[in-house]
Amino acid sequence: MKRRLILEDGTVFEGVGFGAAGDVVGEIVFSTAMTGYQESITDQSYNGQILTFTYPMIGNYGVNRDDYESIAPTCKAVVVKEFARRPSNWRAQLSLDEFLKRKNIPGIAGIDTRALTRKLRAHGTMKASIVDPEDVFEHAFDQLRATVLPINQVQQVSTQTPYPSPGIGRNVVVIDFGLKHSILRELSKRECNLTVMPYDTSAEAILELNPDGVMLTNGPGDPKDVPEAIQMIQKIQGKVPIFGICLGHQLFALANGCDTYKMKFGHRGLNHPVKEIASGKIAFTSQNHGYAVAEKSVNPANLLITHVELNDGTVEGLRHKLYPAFSVQFHPDAAPGPHDALDLFDEFMELMDAFKEEHHA
Structure with a gap:
């Protein structure tokens, strides 16, 4: 299932979808954490944001019952270079893919997160959207630019x-x-x-x-x-x-x-x-x-x-x-x-x- 990440400046990244389906718009940010992805995703401070992990492999130890920082996470989406399809850890109860599906959070993998992070460091955080590659780019880009991000977070x-x-x-x-x-x-x-x-x-x-x-x-x-x-x-x-x-x-x-x-x-x-x-x-x-x-x-x-x-x-x-x-x-x-x-x-x-x-x- 292919997906496309579009930035407010017109940059497009092609990737593969995981987690929940659906198009989303939010402020795209990056975390340099090498571990703790479950705690980060469930941190309500990421409300309304598309969370990019700079570490190249995310999901390798799965998701467990003990590391939630909130019960109903509200980040908009997750962006990774590669996600682990088969986690390996004695505490793991779900894979990252299964977890995001349950929480209705879309993900996109196969993204050059290093290039994305360098762009965000150079130009600052910006609005972004994750869409189906079949969507007409001009329409998706216009919708992204027209979206006003919420202030009642x-x-x-x-x-x-x-x-x-x-x-x-x-x-x-x-x-x-x-x-x-x-x-x-x-x-x-x-x-x-x-x-x-x-x-x-x-x-x-x-x-x-x-x-x-x-x-x-x-x-x-x-x-x-x-x-x-x-x-x-x-x-x-x-x-x-x-x-x-x-x-x-x-x-x-x-x-x-x-x-x-x-x-x-x-x-x-x-x-x-x-x-x-x-x-x-x-x-x-x-x-x-x-x-x-x-x-x-x-x-x-x-x-x-x-x-x-x-x-x-x-x-x-x-x-x-x-x-x-x-x-x-x-x-x-x-x-x-x-x-x-x-x-x-x-x-x-x-x-x-x-x-x-x-x-x-």
Whole structure:
């Protein structure tokens, strides 16, 4: 079953289809991860995107029950050089092809992903479509150019109703902007009692729960498309400890007067070196984002830049100087990726304990 990948600039790649059938349009991005494809595909931060893997062979260890980062993934499609038809791993329950069919996600293989990635690095992310080769190119290209990509991405992936993840320790409210299950796992490992809330939950509703801390999760899209969350953060900071990850980091920055911008091709992969400025320690991190905080917009009167990305110098961490609140652009929960930054969850625990002791002394 042949398929065609068309880019917004008119470039065409011929390939072979796998996974679900059907034509799709989305923003095409690339991940440099060599492993962890199941976690990446099920990461809701890829909502609406066509995900290209730069590693040449994808699917060789199959798909298993333990590595989901969401139950219903919402990436538009998957692009690979070659997919493994017969996975070999003791945990494998499905092949990548079977998994994508079940989740209704089209795939295209046989693509020169190195050439595609070089183009995206040179020209930036762009719209793309995967179509049947029988479709008339001019018509398919016109449809691609006319498509307006959605801006309500967080609304699409956030939970609609609050739900608990019971524990016996600190009470943490988790604001779901498109969370990865690994964030909940790390908080649960530390025996936190979790209440997961929708992205548009009011500050009043959060504070009524009397939480020990608030987690702002990752999620897809432009942080400026979630003004409700920015206002909510402004109202709760100072009243409760806050930890933001990825989109949560960008929203925390916007709530404190910073600006954000769309990156040329973003950071998506498992090997991004990040330096903690205070200690000089370098961690290799898992990242997945297309927006970043503008360094010149960070007001040193209220925010401290704590981490920077060593490849391009982008802002990767912030800490509030007046309130118990901090955020990072990368994923300390990893999944997939290195666990170099897991101690940030312990730091969040210490922040909550210190705040509680100070205000209940």
